[in-house]
Amino acid sequence: MIQFTDVAKVYPNGTVGLKDVNLRIDDGEFIAIIGRSGAGKSTLLRSINRMHPITSGNLNIDDVDVEKLSSRELRRLRRRIGMIFQSFNLVTRTTVIRNVLTAFVPDMPLARRVLGIFRRQDKLKALECLDKVGILEKAFTRVDQLSGGQQQRVALARTLAQNPSIILADEPVAALDPVTARVVMDDFKKINREMGITVIINIHHVELALEYCDRVIGIKEGMVVFDGPSSHVDQKVLSLVYGEIDEKE
Amino acid sequence: MRRNDSTSLFDRLFKPVTYTLSDGHQVTQKRSRLPLVLVLIVVATIVSGEVTGFSFSTLVRRIGYFFVILRDMFPPDWAYMPRVWQPLMDTIKMSLLGSFIGALLCIPFSVLCASNLIHNRFVTAFFKLFYSVVRTLPTLVIALIATYIFGLGTFAGTVAIAVFTFAYCGKILYEQIETADMGSYEALEALGMGRLSTIRYAIWPQVFPQFISTVLFCFEGNVRYASILGYVGAGGLGLILNERIGWMEYARVGMILIALFITVVIIETVSSYLRSKLI
Known part of the structure; x- marks a missing residue:
């Protein structure tokens, strides 16, 4: 369970990232965060694994205060939280399987970590993860030879190899074509339903959000302006979240 | 991040050109730095020739000895x-x-x-x-x-x-x-x-x-x-x-x-x- 209590985030240059955020996210939920660019979606998502630290309030994961963790404890927490990015963030100059294997690195003894030697059982686990996202045959291809959709599935496999209890996805389908976007969203849904992993997605495509996710959180200017089941999202909610059409940038 | 918007010395000496469109919108173009850079390169070349005592005539006169060796x-x-x-x-x-x-x-x-x-x-x-x-x-x-x-x-x-x-x-x-x-x-x-x-x-x-x-x-x-x-x-x-x-x-x-x-x-x-x- 993730609990935000009066969370606020002010960037060093004075920009307000988040303000008065109070949320409770239960295990196994499938949540879409919607809002305009710069509204604070990424900040909200990244505050969960403290990639962006918050400046006030409390953020608890399973009753552990994220902001109070030591760097070692923080790394242990991050092991349990998978993260997916808009631009995939794979090491493109190496093979698919080596990207997936990086998920095991934090648990390896020092010598093997330095030398980059992986055990056979880790390799098998990595291959299984690739198989789950249907991209096993690309295991020994270099990442820069794959299409965007394939790269995002490699990123998903890397996250699965972590065996996470929460997955945070920051605009995972924004760089993909509509068909591939659906394939990736189907993968998320499958992971959420079959493995019971909490999935929190930042997404611009409202129709995909409503179709796939159970709950929608709307963010505007750093504040939560809507929080409810997808079925409650109508035109009124959307204009609340996205503002008036003729509003100037 | 906000940039400091004080104008540089160059832009104050050589005023930027402002274009005004028919609908009143304005856009300014800063003067090109290229002439200034060219002048600097030419000056630097002359100065370095003076300082190092490079003499083209000596180069032509003595080059033959290279082939002797x-x-x-x-x-x-x-x-x-x-x-x-x-x-x-x-x-x-x-x-x-x-x-x-x-x-x-x-x-x-x-x-x-x-x-x-x-x-x-x-x-x-x-x-x-x-x-x-x-x-x-x-x-x-x-x-x-x-x-x-x-x-x-x-x-x-x-x-x-x-x-x-x-x-x-x-x-x-x-x-x-x-x-x-x-x-x-x-x-x-x-x-x-x-x-x-x-x-x-x-x-x-x-x-x-x-x-x-x-x-x-x-x-x-x-x-x-x-x-x-x-x-x-x-x-x-x-x-x-x-x-x-x-x-x-x-x-x-x-x-x-x-x-x-x-x-x-x-x-x-x-x-x-x-x-x-x-x-």
């Missing part, structure tokens, strides 16, 4: 070759070992220089300054200092080559690290890796092929550098080259230069082949 080198003294082998091997050994040591040593220092990995600005500025200082020392001077410390011979030469390689490859390596894609770094940090592992698994695969290529390129150059280090007593071909020029035995000098030329060509061919395979 060159003619004396041919035919080279082939019988001298057996005495060239040992210094030639010393030269290659010095550059190979020196390049290897220098390349290994610069890895940790370059990481400490990279402002995208080390967020303490003082640390990165300190190590960058350190690299700059080391780089300003010419290899020949380092070799000279090394002969004072370690005595005459190839060891001093190896140290000089290592120091040069360290500073040269180190600078290029930290620049590559700084321009590396930080997306994968962020991703591995998010999955719970510590700083060193993240560098090892996100940054290293990105910079490694280019780094090896840089080191090979540096090694090519080092073979040539190493051949003159003998001038200051740091062993290798320079030692006998200096001697033979002193005795004006140009046929033997010719032999040494041919041996060096062939060696350099072979090493450059092998190294550029390897580098083409790397990227």
Whole structure:
């Protein structure tokens, strides 16, 4: 369970990232965060694994205060939280399987970590993860030879190899074509339903959000302006979240 | 991030052009800096010619003597070759070992220089300054200092080559690290890796092929550098080259230069082949 209590985030240059955020996210939920660019979606998502630290309030994961963790404890927490990015963030100059294997690195003894030697059982686990996202045959291809959709599935496999209890996805389908976007969203849904992993997605495509996710959180200017089941999202909610059409940038 | 919007001196002297469209919208274009840059280049060229006393007429008048010496080198003294082998091997050994040591040593220092990995600005500025200082020392001077410390011979030469390689490859390596894609770094940090592992698994695969290529390129150059280090007593071909020029035995000098030329060509061919395979 993730609990935000009066969370606020002010960037060093004075920009307000988040303000008065109070949320409770239960295990196994499938949540879409919607809002305009710069509204604070990424900040909200990244505050969960403290990639962006918050400046006030409390953020608890399973009753552990994220902001109070030591760097070692923080790394242990991050092991349990998978993260997916808009631009995939794979090491493109190496093979698919080596990207997936990086998920095991934090648990390896020092010598093997330095030398980059992986055990056979880790390799098998990595291959299984690739198989789950249907991209096993690309295991020994270099990442820069794959299409965007394939790269995002490699990123998903890397996250699965972590065996996470929460997955945070920051605009995972924004760089993909509509068909591939659906394939990736189907993968998320499958992971959420079959493995019971909490999935929190930042997404611009409202129709995909409503179709796939159970709950929608709307963010505007750093504040939560809507929080409810997808079925409650109508035109009124959307204009609340996205503002008036003729509003100037 | 908001930029300081005070106008520069140049823009105050040469006012930007403002275009006004029919609907009243305005857009300003700053004056081109190109004329200013050209003037500076011309002035710098003239000044440097004056300062160094470069004289074009002397160059034309004396150039003939170059060919006199060159003619004396041919035919080279082939019988001298057996005495060239040992210094030639010393030269290659010095550059190979020196390049290897220098390349290994610069890895940790370059990481400490990279402002995208080390967020303490003082640390990165300190190590960058350190690299700059080391780089300003010419290899020949380092070799000279090394002969004072370690005595005459190839060891001093190896140290000089290592120091040069360290500073040269180190600078290029930290620049590559700084321009590396930080997306994968962020991703591995998010999955719970510590700083060193993240560098090892996100940054290293990105910079490694280019780094090896840089080191090979540096090694090519080092073979040539190493051949003159003998001038200051740091062993290798320079030692006998200096001697033979002193005795004006140009046929033997010719032999040494041919041996060096062939060696350099072979090493450059092998190294550029390897580098083409790397990227």
